[in-house]
Amino acid sequence: MLSLAQVYDDFSDGDFTNNPAWNGDTQQFVVNDDFRLQLNSDGEGVSCLATTFSINGETEWRFWIKQSFSPSANNNGRYYLASDQLDLKGPLNGYFLQFGEGGSGDAIELFRQQGDVLTSVCRGTEGFISSSFELNIRVRRNQSGNWEVGVDETGSGAYQIHATGFDNAINTSAYIGVYCKYTSSNAKKFYFDDVYAGPFVVDTDPPVLEYVSVVFNNQIDVFFDEAITLNSAVSLQNYSVDNGIGNPTSALRDEENFALVHLTFSDPFPNGQTNILIVDNISDLAGNISGQMTANFVWFTPAAYEIQINEIMADPSPPVALPQFEFLELYNRTNVEVSLDNWKLFIGNTEKAFENVSIKAGGYLILADEDAESELSIYGDFYGFSSFALTNAGQVLVLKDPGNAIIHSVTYTDEWYRDAAKEDGGWSLEQIDPENPCGGSDNWKAAENTYGGSPGAPNSVFAPNPDNTPPTLERVAILELDQIQLYFSEPMDSTGLNNPTAYQIDRGIGNPVQATPVTPDYSSVILDLENELETGYIYTINVLGEFNDCAGNLIDSQTGLEFGLPQAAVANDIVINELLYNPKDDAVTGVDYVEIYNRSNKIIDLAELVLATEDETSGQVESVKNISNDGFLMFPSSYLVLTTKPEIVQQQYFTENPDGFIRMASLPSYSNDNGIVVLATRGLEVIDRLAYDDEMQLPILNTSDGVALERVNFERPSDDRTNWHSAAETYGFGTPAYRNSVYSQSIQVDDPITVDPEIFSPDNDGRDDVLNISYQFDVPGYTANITIFDS
CATH class of the missing domain: 2.60.40.1260 (Lamin Tail domain)
Structure with missing residues (x-):
C-alpha cells in the first residue's frame, strides 16, 4: 500500500538543513542566489546529501537538475530515488538515476543498487546528456514495479517518456538524495531544485498566463505555466488584443515547448503604447480549463543607437x-x-x-x-x-x-x-x-575605475566627446567593371544611402542603378553602374544627397572624389621611397613604416600587392603581408605610408598628407640593424626591393633611433646605396606621405660632367645635404678623380 510520506523542497527559504533537513556533506553545498541547491566544493571528490523518504507502492519523483559540464567517468551525477542508507557513497539497497558516464554514451539510466552491485533497469537515448544540460525529470513507479522516466526540456510541464522498465526487487527505502562526483574544475557545477517525492501528482489547476514576449510589431509569444492542449492553443477566438488589433490571424503551439503559443496579428501594434492581451478557454493536458486572463505588453522599437x-x-x-x-x-x-x-x-x-x-x-x-x-x-x-x-x-x-x-x-x-x-x-x-x-x-x-572597469554603472571615462567633424568621401574600390564601392571617412547614418540618384559620376556614367549600404557600420556603399568603366580615364564621383554621419554632421556634397580602373603593376612602377626600421623608443611607443611612391602613369590597386622580407641566404620571399584586403587605388605621383598605427606615426612626425596612410594589420619584421624590404604582387613578382643596413645612415648621427632612411631620386635604382640618406633633422628625421627631405631631381644637361650643388653641406639640415655628380660620355673607359674642399 502507498505510504503517506511526501517530500517537497524548492529551497526558497535559502536553507537546506531544515524543512526538510538534508544531511551528509553539508559543508560542500549551498543554496545559491537563485535559491537552488548547488555543489560548492574545492578540489576533486564525491559529495552527497540525503533527506528522509520512504516508499511503499505507487510513487512519483520530480526534480530539476543542471550539470554545467560535459559528463565523464570522473564527472557525473546520481539522483537517488530510494536508499536504505543515509551514506550514498557506500553499499546500499535502492534505485538511482545516473547522469553521465565514461565514453560517448551519456544516456540517462535507471539503476538498481544492491550493496555494491548495479543492475540497469532502463536506459534513455544515447548521447542525450553528452554536453552540459538543464532538465526537469519525472519518474513514476507503480505498485507492480513498472518504471517510467519522463523528461521536460523546456519547463512546460509536458514530460516526454524517455525510458521505461520493470523492476520490483526493492520495495522499501528510507532516503532520497543527490550524489556528485567531480574533478576540481567542476566542483561548483552541479545544481538541483524543485524536489518532490510522494504520490502521483494529480493536476487540478487550470493553466495560468505567465507573461507575454513581444517578438515583432505584429507578433507575440504567450507563455503559460504548464503545457496546454493543441486544440485550445490554436483556437484564434481564445485570444484578443485591444487598441483595435482584435483576434490573431495565426496561433501556433510551439513544437517543443507545449506551454508556449506564437501569435501573429494582421495589424501592427502601436509603437510605445500599452496593449492588453485577453486569453480565455485554455485547457491543460489534464483537461483543466482556464477562465479569462489578461497580460499587458508594449511594442517599442528603439531607433539605432538607443x-x-x-x-x-x-x-x-x-x-x-x-x-x-x-x-x-x-x-x-x-x-x-x-x-x-x-x-x-x-x-x-x-x-x-x-x-x-x-x-x-x-x-x-x-x-x-x-x-x-x-x-x-x-x-x-x-x-x-x-x-x-x-x-x-x-x-x-x-x-x-x-x-x-x-x-x-x-x-x-x-x-x-x-x-x-x-x-x-x-x-x-x-x-x-x-x-x-x-x-x-x-x-x-x-577604463579609469580602479577596479579595472565599471560594469552595471556609468563608465569611469564618461565625458562629453562630441563629433563635430563632417564626413568626407575617402576612396573608391573597383569591384567589377560596372560595380564600385565608395568609402566614407566614418560610419554614416544609413538614411538615404540606398538612393541611387544621390550619386553622380561624370564621363557619361551618371547615376548608379542600385546603391547598397554595407553593414554593419554603413561606412561604405556598393554602387552598381549601368555602363562599364573604361581603362585610361579618371572619373569623378559626387554625392548629391544630404548624407550625414551618426552625429548628424552633413557631408560636403561639393567635393568630388577621383577614381579609375587600375592596371597591373610591373617592376619599378611603385618604388620603396622611405623606411623607418628603427622606430623611436624601440617600438615601445613607436612603430615601423614603409613609404611607397607611384612613379608610373598607372592607377594601381594596392589590394594586389604585398609587403614582405627576404631571406638573405636563400633569397626566399618571407613574412608576406597583404597591404590591403579591400581595394585601395594608388594614383600616379602619389605617396602612401604603410604602417600598423598611422596615429603614432602622425604624432611623432609631421606630415603634409594625413590621408596618405594605410593601416595594415601587421608589418613584416624589419631588424633595427639590417634587412631586406620587398614590395611584390600577390603572386610574389618583385616590384621593388631594398636591402638596408644601419651604415646607410649619416655617420655624424649619434643614433639612428627614429631616423627614417630616405630615397634621394625615384629614377635611380633601389640597390644603389648612394641613393639613400638619413632624413633631415630639420624635418623631424622623417617625411611620411610627402616628398623626402633629401629628394633630388635627375638633371638633364649637355656638359659631360655636372656637380649639383657646387657647394654642399652634409649636416643633415635638409638643405644641400647631398651632392649629385652627373656624367654622360659617348664611350666607356673614363676614370674620375674627385677632390672635396671644406670651407
Missing part, C-alpha cells in the same frame, strides 16, 4: 579587481524599459540570442558566460549565455533587434586602450560619450 554596446572586457587576465570573466555591457539611452527578447548579438561570426530579458530605462545590462552570474551580477543586471568569448586583439560586435535592424555595432581593437600597460589585461574598454555612438577609436579608451 541601445548601445557601452563597455568591453575582452582580456580580463590578469584581473585588477573585477572577477576574471569576459563581458560586455549594454546601455539603454531611452526612458522606456526595452524587451530584448529575440534580439541577437553577433560576436564576430558567432550569433547569440536573447530570451526573456529586458533592459531598464536608462539602465545597464551585463552580458557574459552564464558561469559568471554569481560573481558579475553583484555589479548590476546580468544576462548569461551558455558560452561567451571575446577576442583580445579585437573583432566586430553587432546588436540587432527582432526585425534584423542594426541598433549598434562596434569594431574594437586593442589599440583603443591608448595605454600599453592596460592593454596587457585586466582593464575594460569604455565608451566615453554615448551621444557619439559611432566615434570608434576616438570615443573609446581604457
Whole structure:
C-alpha cells in the first residue's frame, strides 16, 4: 500500500538543513542566489546529501537538475530515488538515476543498487546528456514495479517518456538524495531544485498566463505555466488584443515547448503604447480549463543607437579587481524599459540570442558566460549565455533587434586602450560619450575605475566627446567593371544611402542603378553602374544627397572624389621611397613604416600587392603581408605610408598628407640593424626591393633611433646605396606621405660632367645635404678623380 510520506523542497527559504533537513556533506553545498541547491566544493571528490523518504507502492519523483559540464567517468551525477542508507557513497539497497558516464554514451539510466552491485533497469537515448544540460525529470513507479522516466526540456510541464522498465526487487527505502562526483574544475557545477517525492501528482489547476514576449510589431509569444492542449492553443477566438488589433490571424503551439503559443496579428501594434492581451478557454493536458486572463505588453522599437554596446572586457587576465570573466555591457539611452527578447548579438561570426530579458530605462545590462552570474551580477543586471568569448586583439560586435535592424555595432581593437600597460589585461574598454555612438577609436579608451572597469554603472571615462567633424568621401574600390564601392571617412547614418540618384559620376556614367549600404557600420556603399568603366580615364564621383554621419554632421556634397580602373603593376612602377626600421623608443611607443611612391602613369590597386622580407641566404620571399584586403587605388605621383598605427606615426612626425596612410594589420619584421624590404604582387613578382643596413645612415648621427632612411631620386635604382640618406633633422628625421627631405631631381644637361650643388653641406639640415655628380660620355673607359674642399 502507498505510504503517506511526501517530500517537497524548492529551497526558497535559502536553507537546506531544515524543512526538510538534508544531511551528509553539508559543508560542500549551498543554496545559491537563485535559491537552488548547488555543489560548492574545492578540489576533486564525491559529495552527497540525503533527506528522509520512504516508499511503499505507487510513487512519483520530480526534480530539476543542471550539470554545467560535459559528463565523464570522473564527472557525473546520481539522483537517488530510494536508499536504505543515509551514506550514498557506500553499499546500499535502492534505485538511482545516473547522469553521465565514461565514453560517448551519456544516456540517462535507471539503476538498481544492491550493496555494491548495479543492475540497469532502463536506459534513455544515447548521447542525450553528452554536453552540459538543464532538465526537469519525472519518474513514476507503480505498485507492480513498472518504471517510467519522463523528461521536460523546456519547463512546460509536458514530460516526454524517455525510458521505461520493470523492476520490483526493492520495495522499501528510507532516503532520497543527490550524489556528485567531480574533478576540481567542476566542483561548483552541479545544481538541483524543485524536489518532490510522494504520490502521483494529480493536476487540478487550470493553466495560468505567465507573461507575454513581444517578438515583432505584429507578433507575440504567450507563455503559460504548464503545457496546454493543441486544440485550445490554436483556437484564434481564445485570444484578443485591444487598441483595435482584435483576434490573431495565426496561433501556433510551439513544437517543443507545449506551454508556449506564437501569435501573429494582421495589424501592427502601436509603437510605445500599452496593449492588453485577453486569453480565455485554455485547457491543460489534464483537461483543466482556464477562465479569462489578461497580460499587458508594449511594442517599442528603439531607433539605432538607443541601445548601445557601452563597455568591453575582452582580456580580463590578469584581473585588477573585477572577477576574471569576459563581458560586455549594454546601455539603454531611452526612458522606456526595452524587451530584448529575440534580439541577437553577433560576436564576430558567432550569433547569440536573447530570451526573456529586458533592459531598464536608462539602465545597464551585463552580458557574459552564464558561469559568471554569481560573481558579475553583484555589479548590476546580468544576462548569461551558455558560452561567451571575446577576442583580445579585437573583432566586430553587432546588436540587432527582432526585425534584423542594426541598433549598434562596434569594431574594437586593442589599440583603443591608448595605454600599453592596460592593454596587457585586466582593464575594460569604455565608451566615453554615448551621444557619439559611432566615434570608434576616438570615443573609446581604457577604463579609469580602479577596479579595472565599471560594469552595471556609468563608465569611469564618461565625458562629453562630441563629433563635430563632417564626413568626407575617402576612396573608391573597383569591384567589377560596372560595380564600385565608395568609402566614407566614418560610419554614416544609413538614411538615404540606398538612393541611387544621390550619386553622380561624370564621363557619361551618371547615376548608379542600385546603391547598397554595407553593414554593419554603413561606412561604405556598393554602387552598381549601368555602363562599364573604361581603362585610361579618371572619373569623378559626387554625392548629391544630404548624407550625414551618426552625429548628424552633413557631408560636403561639393567635393568630388577621383577614381579609375587600375592596371597591373610591373617592376619599378611603385618604388620603396622611405623606411623607418628603427622606430623611436624601440617600438615601445613607436612603430615601423614603409613609404611607397607611384612613379608610373598607372592607377594601381594596392589590394594586389604585398609587403614582405627576404631571406638573405636563400633569397626566399618571407613574412608576406597583404597591404590591403579591400581595394585601395594608388594614383600616379602619389605617396602612401604603410604602417600598423598611422596615429603614432602622425604624432611623432609631421606630415603634409594625413590621408596618405594605410593601416595594415601587421608589418613584416624589419631588424633595427639590417634587412631586406620587398614590395611584390600577390603572386610574389618583385616590384621593388631594398636591402638596408644601419651604415646607410649619416655617420655624424649619434643614433639612428627614429631616423627614417630616405630615397634621394625615384629614377635611380633601389640597390644603389648612394641613393639613400638619413632624413633631415630639420624635418623631424622623417617625411611620411610627402616628398623626402633629401629628394633630388635627375638633371638633364649637355656638359659631360655636372656637380649639383657646387657647394654642399652634409649636416643633415635638409638643405644641400647631398651632392649629385652627373656624367654622360659617348664611350666607356673614363676614370674620375674627385677632390672635396671644406670651407
